[in-house]
Amino acid sequence: MKKLALLFVLASGLVFSQTKSLKVVSSKINWWGYKVAKTEASSHQGTIDLSSGTVILKNGQLAGGSFVLDMNSINATDLSGEYQTKLNNHLKNGDFFEVEKYPTGTFKMMLLRKNNKPDFNYIITGNLTLKGSTNAVTFPAKIEVKNGVLTLTSDKFTIDRQKWGVSYKSTMKDIVIKDDIDLQVTLSAK
Template structure:
């Protein structure tokens, strides 16, 4: 009996800890000046590059991808100097329900006017403005544009080159969609949503590879 009680206490402690765990979001600032223009640089292999996303709500989560439409990485002797990536918002895919009718519904909802409004804003963009190194990792600052809002964020990332192909990969980071005027089901914009809200924080990561 004591063992059962002890086990229940342990489970309860774990559940309480998980419930209290908060996601850390990247801080947003006013968009920075872009010193190096790489808009015309097109050396990213778009078929091998991808943006991953995950959204959560009470009792569930969905994850998927967004394709990179065009991108460029500027390197100086293997050191990242700058870059720009354009994301095709019409390519939003839901993966956890792939092949099911629900996936198409989720994708349609994310593309709709009350979410990312891809008919009006078909692309998003990330433009690198600064690269620093700290404890063996890159801290990459860039202007992230979603819809009609552009904010500066800093994310941890890594870069490597093998066989003439450079891979630029971020760690997982969280953005607050409310900072980019994405309103649907957000407690930042609506009251009395009860358990019908969608978390403001969207988990993201990306992997970008250059052409051979």
């Protein structure tokens, strides 16, 4: 009889442990790339869109998530007209992201832990896949869940593009571009 009562208590606890999926309804990924030489055009910035994404809430708290990046959407926002088109095409072709071969990237959250900084209350670690290569990235983020809506805003964080094979195919030209790319993510899901 005690075993039956224990099973009932355990089963009841599972009912109250609620897990649900939320779809990403808006998102923005900002990027910054830099040249080694400090000139007027020593950096570029832009955006990449998510094509889809899902976050997992457990008992009202973020417990995981996975996201698909639309690499065809890469867009330099610091330029316009012909120069913007040239840079966008340059980033999409075989010199950098090879979007015809790798049209999407992915990010899957693997670990989420509390951070004692109020501006960025969590540290997120996940696997970022670009151009068929997967590497772990870690960054601070502010995460809030209110009325069934999750909002996430990351601090600016840095990745080394070489780890994903994102390199200018000409060795001489690749050394004038810094390996570091800065990223900053904002999204909401409901």
